[in-house]
Amino acid sequence: MKKEKKKKNNKKPNVLEKFKNHKFLHAMIYVVLAIIIYAALFSNVKPETLDIEPFTPSKETIYAPTTVVDKEETERKKKEAYDSVEDQYVLDKNISEDQVNLISSIFDAIIEVRKEGANTETSDKEETILTPEEKVNRLVNEKLTDTINEKIPKETFLPLMSASDEDVTLAKNAVVTAVNNAMSKEIPIVQLTEAKNQVEEELKSYSLKKDVLQSSITLARFAIAQNYFLDLDATNQKRQQASEEVKEVQIKQGQIIVDEGELISREVYRKLGLVGLLDDQISYKPFIGLGILVLLIITGIIYFFEKKDNKIKNNSLLLYCFIFTITLLLMKILSLFQKIDYNHIGYIVPVAMGAMLVKLLLNERIAFLTSMIFAICGSIIFNEGVTGSFNFSVGVYYLFACLVGILFLGDHNLRSKILQAGLFVSIMNCLVLLAILLIRNGSYTNVEIGTYFIMACVSGLVASVLTIGFMPFFETGFGILSTMKLIELSNPNHPLLRKILTETPGTYHHSVMVANLSESACEAIGADGLLARVGAYYHDIGKTKRPQYFIENQMNIENPHNKLSPQLSKNIIIAHVTDGVDMLKKHKMPKEFIDIAEQHHGTSLLKYFYHQAKQTNDSIYEEEFRYPGPKPQTKEIAIISIADSVEAAVRSMSNPTPDKIEKLVRSIIADRLQDHQLDECDLTLKELDIIAKSFCESLKGIFHSRIEYPELTKKQKVKQS
Incomplete structure (x- = not known):
C-alpha cells in the first residue's frame, strides 16, 4: 500500500x-x-555602396555614412600652410655699426693724409708740400686696404684732397650721418640699390660743393651694405610649425558630400570613395x-x-x-x-x-x-x-x-x-x-x-x-496570471465566487479569512501576496458540490458524518480537492489556482477519521486516510495550506487568547514540518518564523476581546426582572 x-x-x-x-x-x-x-x-549599420559615375548629376543627396580622415586634403592644406609662411630675416646690427665705422675711418684717413701732405720734411730739413695726386697715392697705398681700393676709384678721393678742411669735415659729417641713417634700417639684398639711392638723395640735401658731393656720394654708396639676411633655421621652424598646426581634415558622419542634382566632380568622386560608398568590398x-x-x-x-x-x-x-x-x-x-x-x-x-x-x-x-x-x-x-x-x-x-x-x-x-x-x-x-x-x-x-x-x-x-x-x-x-487578471478574478461577482457565497456561506467566510492571513504572511516574506489572497478565495471551491458535509456549512442540521463510516467520510472530504480541481479546469481558471486547490492539503492525514477507523479496525493503514497531494510546491501554496489549518483551528477554540493563538499556530507549523508537508517548497525556517508572527498578528486583530456595553447590560437586567 x-x-x-x-x-x-x-x-x-x-x-x-x-x-x-x-x-x-x-x-x-x-x-x-x-x-x-x-x-x-x-x-x-550596413555601409551603403552607390553605383554612380563621375561628371554626372547626383540623383540624391548623399551623406557620409561614417567619419573618416581625408589624408589627401590634409596634406594639401599642410603644404599650403607651409608655403604660405614668408621667409624669415634677421637684422645684423654689427654690420650696420661696422659700415658706419668704415666710412668714418676712410674720412679719418683722408684727413690724416691731408695733414701729412701739408707739412712734410725732406732729408735736408726742407719742407715740401704734396700735390693732391700725391696725397691720393699715399692714401691708397698706405692707408686703405686692397678691398676698398678695388671698389672705390682713386679719382673719388682727389676732390677731397683738394677741398678745404671745412668742406672735408662737412662731407664727413654728412656721409657718416646718411650712412648711419640708412644702415639703421632693414636692408635686404633686394632693397640694397634703393637704400643707396636714398643715401644719395639725402646727401644732395647738404650744401656740398659739386665735386665734393660726388665723391661723398660714391663713398656713401660704397658704405651701404646688406644688413637684413634670410634666416633659414627660423624660416624652416616657422613653416614646420604652421604645417603641424593644421588639423586633420575629416569628413564627418552625416556630412553632405553632394546635394541632389549637383555635379559629381572629381573631388566629390574621390570623397565618395574615401567614405566607402564606392568600394566593392x-x-x-x-x-x-x-x-x-x-x-x-x-x-x-x-x-x-x-x-x-x-x-x-x-x-x-x-x-x-x-x-x-x-x-x-x-x-x-x-x-x-x-x-x-x-x-x-x-x-x-x-x-x-x-x-x-x-x-x-x-x-x-x-x-x-x-x-x-x-x-x-x-x-x-x-x-x-x-x-x-x-x-x-x-x-x-x-x-x-x-x-x-x-x-x-x-x-x-x-x-x-x-x-x-x-x-x-x-x-x-x-x-x-x-x-x-x-x-x-x-x-x-x-x-x-x-x-x-x-x-x-x-x-x-x-x-x-x-x-x-x-x-x-x-x-x-x-x-499569464497578471496583477490585473488577479484583481478581476477577485471580484465577488465572479460566477465561482458567487457560487461559494450563495451555496456555502461558511466556506466563503473561511476562504476570506484564509485569504487575509495568507496575503499578510506572503507580503511579510516577499512572496506574491495578491496571488495568495485571490487563490485562497477559490481553494475550497470543491466544497460547493457537497456543502453539508463540511462543518462550517452545517447550520442547524445534524452532522451527516455521524451516519457514515470513517472510510466513506474520508472519501467525501478528500473528494473536495479533486472536485475543486475539476471545477476550476472546467471554468478555465489559471493554472496557479488549480495548483492551489490541488496542493493546499498536500498529503496530510485526516486524523479524526483515521483514529475513528483505527478504533474499529487495527489493520487500517495511515496512507489510506491521507490526501492524494502533491505537497505544496510554492511558498504561496504552502502559506495557504498552513493558513487553512490555522484559521479552522483558531475558529474552533472556545476562548482564544494571544498566547493560545501563538501556541496553536506554532504547533500547526511544527506538525507540518514533522509530517514533511513543506519539503517540496523553498520556505526557510526563518521565513516560517516570520509567517507564524504574521498569522498571530492577524488573528489577534480578528479574535480580540470585546467590551460589554452598559446600556445593553442594563436592558437585559430590566428584561430579566
Whole structure:
C-alpha cells in the first residue's frame, strides 16, 4: 500500500512538460531573440555602396555614412600652410655699426693724409708740400686696404684732397650721418640699390660743393651694405610649425558630400570613395560592432531571466520575446517612412507599449532593462538615413516614455490606470520633445512644431490603447496570471465566487479569512501576496458540490458524518480537492489556482477519521486516510495550506487568547514540518518564523476581546426582572 502511494505521488512529468522546462528551450529563445535584434538593426549599420559615375548629376543627396580622415586634403592644406609662411630675416646690427665705422675711418684717413701732405720734411730739413695726386697715392697705398681700393676709384678721393678742411669735415659729417641713417634700417639684398639711392638723395640735401658731393656720394654708396639676411633655421621652424598646426581634415558622419542634382566632380568622386560608398568590398567592422552590442543586450536579458531568485515562469521568456519583437517591428516599419523625407517619424512610435506590457505581464525590473534596450535600438533604427550613426534625441525620447509609463502604472494595474498612464506618457513626450528642440536651438516653423507635438501625443495614447488590446491575448495565450487578471478574478461577482457565497456561506467566510492571513504572511516574506489572497478565495471551491458535509456549512442540521463510516467520510472530504480541481479546469481558471486547490492539503492525514477507523479496525493503514497531494510546491501554496489549518483551528477554540493563538499556530507549523508537508517548497525556517508572527498578528486583530456595553447590560437586567 505504501509503495503504491509513493508511486502515485512521484508521477513523472510528460515529455511536453520536460521540454518546456528544458534549458535548451531557453537557449533557443535567446538565440532567436538575438537574431531578431540583429536583423532589425542590420540595415541601419550596413555601409551603403552607390553605383554612380563621375561628371554626372547626383540623383540624391548623399551623406557620409561614417567619419573618416581625408589624408589627401590634409596634406594639401599642410603644404599650403607651409608655403604660405614668408621667409624669415634677421637684422645684423654689427654690420650696420661696422659700415658706419668704415666710412668714418676712410674720412679719418683722408684727413690724416691731408695733414701729412701739408707739412712734410725732406732729408735736408726742407719742407715740401704734396700735390693732391700725391696725397691720393699715399692714401691708397698706405692707408686703405686692397678691398676698398678695388671698389672705390682713386679719382673719388682727389676732390677731397683738394677741398678745404671745412668742406672735408662737412662731407664727413654728412656721409657718416646718411650712412648711419640708412644702415639703421632693414636692408635686404633686394632693397640694397634703393637704400643707396636714398643715401644719395639725402646727401644732395647738404650744401656740398659739386665735386665734393660726388665723391661723398660714391663713398656713401660704397658704405651701404646688406644688413637684413634670410634666416633659414627660423624660416624652416616657422613653416614646420604652421604645417603641424593644421588639423586633420575629416569628413564627418552625416556630412553632405553632394546635394541632389549637383555635379559629381572629381573631388566629390574621390570623397565618395574615401567614405566607402564606392568600394566593392564592404567593411565588416559595423557588423562585428553590432554583434557585440546584441551580445551585451542578450547578456543583460539572460541575467534577469536566469537569476535563482527570479519568480518569472518558464513560458514568460517566450512571452517577453513576443512583446519585444512586436515593439521592435513597429519601430522598423515606421522607420521605412524616413526614406520619403519623414525623418522625424520616430517620435510617433508607441514604444511605451512594450515597456508597460513587460511591467504588467512579467516584472518591473525587466521592464526597466527593456526600456534601455528600446532606447538603444530606436537610436540606431531612426538614424535619419545615416548608416551606423546614433540618433540620441530619439533614444532619450524613448527612454523617458518607457520609464514614465512603468513608474506611473505603479502597483495599481487597472485598465483605467493604463489609459491614465498613456495620457501621462503623452504629456512627458511633449516635455521631452520641447527640451530637445530648445537644446538644438534650431529654427522651426509652426507647422513643424505642431507636427512634433501631435506625434508625441499620439505615441503615448496609442501605447496605452495597444497595451489594453494586447493584454487579453497574451494572458490567455501564455497563461499569464497578471496583477490585473488577479484583481478581476477577485471580484465577488465572479460566477465561482458567487457560487461559494450563495451555496456555502461558511466556506466563503473561511476562504476570506484564509485569504487575509495568507496575503499578510506572503507580503511579510516577499512572496506574491495578491496571488495568495485571490487563490485562497477559490481553494475550497470543491466544497460547493457537497456543502453539508463540511462543518462550517452545517447550520442547524445534524452532522451527516455521524451516519457514515470513517472510510466513506474520508472519501467525501478528500473528494473536495479533486472536485475543486475539476471545477476550476472546467471554468478555465489559471493554472496557479488549480495548483492551489490541488496542493493546499498536500498529503496530510485526516486524523479524526483515521483514529475513528483505527478504533474499529487495527489493520487500517495511515496512507489510506491521507490526501492524494502533491505537497505544496510554492511558498504561496504552502502559506495557504498552513493558513487553512490555522484559521479552522483558531475558529474552533472556545476562548482564544494571544498566547493560545501563538501556541496553536506554532504547533500547526511544527506538525507540518514533522509530517514533511513543506519539503517540496523553498520556505526557510526563518521565513516560517516570520509567517507564524504574521498569522498571530492577524488573528489577534480578528479574535480580540470585546467590551460589554452598559446600556445593553442594563436592558437585559430590566428584561430579566
